Amino acid sequence: MTQSSPSPPLLDMRGIRKSFLGVPALAEASFQVNRGEVRALIGQNGAGKSTLIKVLTGVYKADGGTVTFDGRPVAFDSPHAAQLGGIATIYQEVNLVPYRTVTENIFLGRERRRFGLLDWRRMNAEARELLAGLDVHVDVTRPLREFSIATQQMTAIARALSFDAKLVIMDEPTSSLAEHEVSVLFDVIRRLRDSGVSVVFVSHRLDELYAVCDRVTIMRDGRTVDDRAMADISKYELVSKMIGRDLAEVRRAASRAPHQAEAAPVIEASGLELGQALRGVDVAVRSGEIVGLAGLLGSGRSETARVLFGADAPDSGEVRVDAEPVRFAVPRDAIRRGIGFSPEDRKVEGIIPQMSVRENLTLALLPRLTKAGIVDRRRQQQIVERFIERIGIKVSSADQPIRELSGGNQQKVLLARWLCMNPRLLVLDEPTRGIDVGAKQEIQSLIRELADDGLGVLFISSELEELVENADRVVVLRDGRNVAELRGDQISEERIMAAMAHGAAVEAEDGAR
């Protein structure tokens, strides 16, 4: 540990500002890394972690602020310049050349030469030596793609070391590793630290941070909100700083009667497993019930939603609709059973950008809108107009392309796409992300109204407040497993946070220290 080191930090970023099209991504962010330290960098989606790293490594140019690295002010103008300056970045998806050999990948761009020709003997020997230092023993003359992701990562690290990197940034390096590979990676990280190299470790798995990191920097909304020694901060406090909720804040509307508690579930999933993402998730939704699904990034929330909707096939586990086992091959199968799904990323997976509001709204309904195989334009228009009015979608006409609408109105169109089908269950993945406050309120109360009319809703949100306000029951996931289920008056931000942090719904006082 280097808490008491009097020497200036290896990396010192101060007052970093960066905006995209006027929207600030970083506002006065700061970041320090000491020599020979493993530093955790955490924050929710959009907190500014990756922007900060990209500013550091020369992918983006900061609008303001200073960066001091190894005692000198720096402003790298490309990732290559950062690499030559001693900062190496290892991404979650290894960015090497899969069809070239391990050696070539390590020396790409600065091949060793002899009499103007490539000196393969020397390069292979050096590559073997670098990898041996990481306790990896492989045939370096084989193409990289023949090796596991873990070995590919080690190759990336070896490449970083061959540049004499002083700082290695690892962006979610464990997301595609198996458990024993993770422990090998951790050994390497510790070895790097002991040899004086600093490591920045980005991960959403709290246990990993505590296992390998010395200090942590927490970011939220483009700012640095805390910088602490790992040993001095509890998981609970970590999560609450990340999410930005004060420990004592409680807000829950008058508790609703768990009126439908005894009804049979519309959908029931048990033991869902999917790669590293899901390792046994159980979830059930009854008609008229809003079930909140909580968890940190990477906890398996979105994966669960996609499996329930047939967008991804689980490795194992069972899904039952009306107590009848089902196996959805494609979303179309789930839609036929009365399920609708609003995906997390509206732009990428939700809207058909060039199509009109009318066509986007009725896309799923089209098969039911035909007369003798031809779309019944009149009925289509009636339905569209009804929903535009009912939900209050602001459009100039039903023929306006959906890409011209605001995020909130796009989301309303996507909700209407399912509502016009009279669904029994809606799976909503972050339905209010990135939309303005007014539209958010409207969407929340719409969902409540629909649930009161008997619709089952699975509601995924990163905003605990939203879950507390809206859900009848909250299921908390952590590392792809159920860790808690809260209902009625039990639902509070503290309890959800505690479960997200510790993996059990222990009382908040225990977690807060």
Next chain:
Amino acid sequence: MPETTTTPAAPSAAAAPAVRRKTSWAAYTQRYGAGTALVALLIFNALFTANFLTPANLLYVQLRQAAPVGIVALGMAMVIATRGIDLSVGSVMAISGQVGALALLSGTGLVPAVALALLAALLCGLFNGTLVARYGVQPIIATLILFIAGRGIAQLLTDGRLQNVDDPAFQFFGLGAIAGIPVQVVLLVVVAAAIWFVARSTPFGRYLVATGDNEPAARLAGVPVRRVKLIAYATSATLAGLVGLMEVARVSASDANNTGLGMELDAIAAVAVAGTPLTGGRISPVAVVIGALMLRLLQNTLIAHGVSREVAQMITGFIIVAAIYVQRQAGEGAG
């Protein structure tokens, strides 16, 4: 007729101020460039080319020459709408032509011969479509297989020999006319109208466009994206097969080496030059027909005025590149 129709009734909900669509020069050129060029070429020829404005020339030379490319391009447009491409159309024409000729010469009679030829083409399309839709092979690679192997298959069918086909009933497909209008031209109009109707008014048509515009979103909305792609490739190949038969009928001989040679590029050019983005999500049969007519007339005009065939091809190539450049500009303008 634009590719989407407008519905007059505006909804009663509070109307938000519509974002003004950028009408840059690029967007205009993309939309109307080919049509404007076609009109300009017609005027130029009317003034400076002898015997241009005669029914015989317009119908039996200009339109009849442009129609085969137009029909193949219409099938190509369906594939391109799904964000795909079909390089195999020329080879499929050769296969279909050879199968049809072989069947006729072996005495199956006209209808079975045509049916067999179209079936062969359909199978080619299903092969392409299966590779793309089911196995996720990149369209350009998937259709490259038949582009190369298909012509080989056609040549194998007859050991590469030219076959004379002089069945008068069959020749009607290439040389005949209905009410004074060449068969090819009639077919072009029929196919264009059918695709226009399907694209506009059937769920399949809307799925076609949705798949090309945003495939993951379309899938999550219940669109059977695999089936949609399969049908698009099957249609493209079947139309190519039809045109292959017409070409054999027109020259009264089937030639595995030359039937449909280079057709894939002519068809893609016809689609692209009329403003259909190669990135999918759009289909406009009218624009495709205009594109095919314009490119053919351009070549004929250049050659009629003493420009050599080679130079005419270079100029055509330049215009296609310009059209694609304009497309990129317009695409960026629309965000």
